[in-house]
Each structure stands twice: as C-alpha cells, then as structure tokens.
Amino acid sequence: MxxxxxxxxxxxxxxxxxxxxxxxVLIGAMAPDEPLPSVRSLAVELATNPNTVxxxxxxxxxxxVIYTVKGRGNFISxxxxxxxxxxxxMREQLMALMKEADELGxxxxxxxKGLE
Amino acid sequence: MxxxxxxxxxxxxxxxxxxxxxxxVLIGAMAPDEPLPSVRSLAVELATNPNTVxxxxxxxxxxxVIYTVKGRGNFISxxxxxxxxxxxxMREQLMALMKEADELGxxxxxxxKGLE
Amino acid sequence: MxxxxxxxxxxxxxxxxxxxxxxxVLIGAMAPDEPLPSVRSLAVELATNPNTVxxxxxxxxxxxVIYTVKGRGNFISxxxxxxxxxxxxMREQLMALMKEADELGxxxxxxxKGLE
Amino acid sequence: MxxxxxxxxxxxxxxxxxxxxxxxVLIGAMAPDEPLPSVRSLAVELATNPNTVxxxxxxxxxxxVIYTVKGRGNFISxxxxxxxxxxxxMREQLMALMKEADELGxxxxxxxKGLE
DNA sequence: GTGGTCTAGACCACA
DNA sequence: GTGGTCTAGACCACA
Numbered sequence: 001m002x003x004x005x006x007x008x009x010x011x012x013x014x015x016x017x018x019x020x021x022x023x024x025v026l027i028g029a030m031a032p033d034e035p036l037p038s039v040r041s042l043a044v045e046l047a048t049n050p051n052t053v054x055x056x057x058x059x060x061x062x063x064x065v066i067y068t069v070k071g072r073g074n075f076i077s078x079x080x081x082x083x084x085x086x087x088x089x090m091r092e093q094l095m096a097l098m099k100e101a102d103e104l105g106x107x108x109x110x111x112x113k114g115l116e
Numbered sequence: 117m118x119x120x121x122x123x124x125x126x127x128x129x130x131x132x133x134x135x136x137x138x139x140x141v142l143i144g145a146m147a148p149d150e151p152l153p154s155v156r157s158l159a160v161e162l163a164t165n166p167n168t169v170x171x172x173x174x175x176x177x178x179x180x181v182i183y184t185v186k187g188r189g190n191f192i193s194x195x196x197x198x199x200x201x202x203x204x205x206m207r208e209q210l211m212a213l214m215k216e217a218d219e220l221g222x223x224x225x226x227x228x229k230g231l232e
Numbered sequence: 233m234x235x236x237x238x239x240x241x242x243x244x245x246x247x248x249x250x251x252x253x254x255x256x257v258l259i260g261a262m263a264p265d266e267p268l269p270s271v272r273s274l275a276v277e278l279a280t281n282p283n284t285v286x287x288x289x290x291x292x293x294x295x296x297v298i299y300t301v302k303g304r305g306n307f308i309s310x311x312x313x314x315x316x317x318x319x320x321x322m323r324e325q326l327m328a329l330m331k332e333a334d335e336l337g338x339x340x341x342x343x344x345k346g347l348e
Numbered sequence: 349m350x351x352x353x354x355x356x357x358x359x360x361x362x363x364x365x366x367x368x369x370x371x372x373v374l375i376g377a378m379a380p381d382e383p384l385p386s387v388r389s390l391a392v393e394l395a396t397n398p399n400t401v402x403x404x405x406x407x408x409x410x411x412x413v414i415y416t417v418k419g420r421g422n423f424i425s426x427x428x429x430x431x432x433x434x435x436x437x438m439r440e441q442l443m444a445l446m447k448e449a450d451e452l453g454x455x456x457x458x459x460x461k462g463l464e
Numbered sequence: 465g466t467g468g469t470c471t472a473g474a475c476c477a478c479a
Numbered sequence: 480g481t482g483g484t485c486t487a488g489a490c491c492a493c494a
Contacts, residue, residue, distance in 0.1 A: 012483080012484060013484080013485075048485085049486050050486095050487095050488095051486075052485065052486085055485095070492070070493050070494075071493035
C-alpha cells in the first residue's frame, strides 16, 4: 500500500493512516471488498506499532470505510456514496468560509476569482 | 471583552482565545493600540488558568496581532493589513480545497455553485 | 442448506452459522433426525474454514440442537421442545428489559404499547 | 464512583466501564457537567490500566455521553435526551423480539402476559 | 494467521 | 495535574 507517514507533522500517526486510506478509497485506488494489509504487516511496513494501526482500522470501521471480519482481516466497504459524503463536507467548508468572508467585509467574488 | 469559551468543543482553550481575539480585531471591534485585558483579569473572567491566557497572548504576539509592553500590558497591533493576511489565508484554503476536489473527480463549478 | 453469511456484520462467522441453523430448526425447515451437511461440504459451500463449521456444530451439539454420530455425521435433534426453550429465553429477555425500564423510570405500559 | 468490574464475565473491561457510566448517567446519578474521575485515578480505583479507562472515556465521548476538556478532565454531557434514545433502542429490541416470535408461531399475547 | 484487548510505562500538549 | 498518543509485548478468540 502506498502510505507515507510524516513524523514531523503534528497529526497523530493513526490519524494519518486513517486519512491516507480514506483518500485511497475515495480516489478509487481500492475497490470494495478488497482486503487491506493485516494490522501486523502494515505496522511492520510503516515501522510503527500494531496498536497504532489497530486504532486506525477501528476508526475506519467506525466511519464505515472498512469492515472487519475476525480472523480474516479488514476489507474495503462497498459504500460508493463516500464521494458524495465528501462533497457534502466540502460544501459545508466552503459555506463556512464564505460566511466568514462576509463578516470581514471581504468580497466573495473577489475571493473566488479564477477558482472555477 | 466579549469572549465566550465552549468547553464542549474539542479545540484547546488557548486556541479558542486566540481565534476569538483575532476575530474581534478583524471585524474592527478592537482598535489599534487598544489595550487588552491583563492576563490575570482575563483568566478570572474566563474562569481558566492564567497559563492558558498567557499562552494565547504569546501566540497572538507571534502572529503579530498584538504587541506587549513590559510592565504596561498587551495592545492591539496597528497592522491594518490583517484583513489582507486573512484574505490570503482564505485563498490558500480555497485552492487546497479545489485541488482536493480535482483529485476526487469532483467538478469545481458544481462545488462552487451558488456561493458567489 | 439456505445459509447466508454476512461478513460485514460484526458477529463471528461460527455464531452466524449456529444462529441460522437454530432458526431453520425452530421454524421447522429441518425435521428431526434429518442429516446436516458434512463439515467439509458446508465449509466449501460457505467458503469458510472447516474449523469454523466444526466449531458451530460443536456449539449446536452443546445446546442440544443437533447430535453427532461418529462416522455418519450430524443430525437434527428430535427435541420438539426447542420452541419451548426459545420461548423461555424470550421471556427472560423481556423481563430483563422491563427491569431495565423500571430502573430508568420508563413506563412499562408505554414501552409495550401496540406490541400485542 | 460506584463502578464494579466483573473480570469473569466475557465483556471487555473498557466496555463494562462504558456501560456502567452510561447507566449512572441514565438513572440520573451523575448530573450534567459533573466531572468524572480522571483517567489515572479511575484506573487506580479499578486496578486496571490507564489505557483501558482512556479507551472507555473515548468511546463515551464518541457516543456523546461525556465531553473532554484537555488538561481539565472529562465531564458529563448535558444531553437530557439520553433516556429518550435509550427508550427508542428498547422499543426496537422489543419489536425485533415480537417479529421473531411471529416467525416461530409464538403468540405475542402469551409472551407478554404479566409484564405490564 | 488475523483482529481485539490489555498491561506497563514513556512522552507530549494543555491548563 | 489532565488527557492523548505511542511503544513493546502478551494473551485470547476466531478462521
């Protein structure tokens, strides 16, 4: 798996793993029901602790990105609507930004110029 | 000062203080060279630890939002370009968002629809 | 046999097999003394590990739902009172629920409204 | 705090802690914004590992039962609707039970007799 | 082999 | 002092 950790950046390792895998799923690099590397093997690959990978996988399962089968491993969920969820999140971020701009008297048009 | 802390929201208290004061300055609620409440008095007002307020003020000084005069207190910087700095930050956020959208194959136009 | 496993749902596979077979017996889909598929064939059918099916059968035997004849295979028990046992279990669950409701000050009548 | 662990029972310790605290909140034994014992002190009290308590608290926060303030501690959420949520859960359990009874040809009235 | 839980203990940010 | 993250390693259920 193409996961690169950045030990300098402040975000926790387990969170970096979560984000990376979510990204891989979002861009379609990992197909539904495709198995993820085992907790232990990924830990070795990333030179980190199995507990840390475990924490990342647990969070991914909680978010519905993957599912776990005891004794078998972890697999990508078939949830195709993940991109839709992401889109919604981005819309919310944009609207919050626009609201902030308004409060500061910054022109929306100017802010968005050339972004389309 | 009109600062309301939200203990439930996860962001550290010192960061909430920083954000609130930046906001107050940005919207013009605090004029250049206006004094801020002393560390101790604000700590009392917010029912928090003086260390926390101190940390917030240090961060604000680092960002150039306020300046400290030893023995006299803390004051709002006269930096009128603060809004400009903010605008630049917002542009960067927007460009990062657009880049992410591209990676996920989300149409920029669709994402920005109705925001102007 | 009409057994469908759900790998996404968290319950262990051997337990799903146990539950499914108990259900089949309870609803009368499997008659007393009827033979069950062999461990190996069911394992193949379910694309799972023979150990898993073995564990499920052992548990079913422990519960008295099936019986094993060495060299011949596994068979449904003639225990017609299985439904009675189930009914008793359900009563116990209901009474535990009612007890919990009492502790929380939830009205039993309200909780049971429209269920008869 | 009145928390008793049962090391014999199979449910994980962290989950027992979660359940106990939820119960205490549900029955009103702990008021909103009341502080919980610190991770370390509860670990000592229960003769368990701080990580285990930490895991329980993290889960409680995820469920909205408590909220965390870094450097200060954990506090009970003011969510009064917790009982409502619980009631809804119990209704769902009851309806599932009734459905199962129907499938087995068990009379609902008989099953519910004397429970009100 | 695979995931889940737990211990013992360290280090860090925050208050 | 308080919570959050992480390491190193053990033990267990499950497949």
